[in-house]
Amino acid sequence: MTQITEDRETRLKRLKMRSMRRGIKEMDLILMAYADNRMADLDAPALDLYEALLEENDHDLYQWVSGQAPTPSQYLDLVTDIAKDLNFKK
Numbered sequence: 001m002t003q004i005t006e007d008r009e010t011r012l013k014r015l016k017m018r019s020m021r022r023g024i025k026e027m028d029l030i031l032m033a034y035a036d037n038r039m040a041d042l043d044a045p046a047l048d049l050y051e052a053l054l055e056e057n058d059h060d061l062y063q064w065v066s067g068q069a070p071t072p073s074q075y076l077d078l079v080t081d082i083a084k085d086l087n088f089k090k
Contacts, residue, residue: 012039015051023058030065034082049078 006014016039019031031054042050053061053075063069064079065086071079 011047015039015047015054018051018054024062026062027058030062030082030086034085037085038081046078049075053078 016032016035019035019039020028022028022031039047039050056075060069061079064071064075065083067083
């Protein structure tokens with residue numbers, strides 16, 4: 001199996017597209033805004049974590065970002081940052 005590496009610009013574009021093509025419209029809007037405002041500033045490990053977050057269920061993500069359910073510890077800082085970016089109280 002050949003592993004294809006992508007440059008940073010390509011990765012950012014891919015993650016931005018995944019941020020706006022979610023299962024529910026609320027998460028499209030939330031993650032697209034975050035991607036537009038903050039993703040370019042993330043380093044490689046933070047992008048890895050963001051990419052892992054994108055694999056999570058939209059209904060869970062919405063509850064975490066809106067404070068309706070506790071966020072798993074590995075995502076807490078990132079989800080708090082996303083919520084702050086949207087002016088949600090976390």
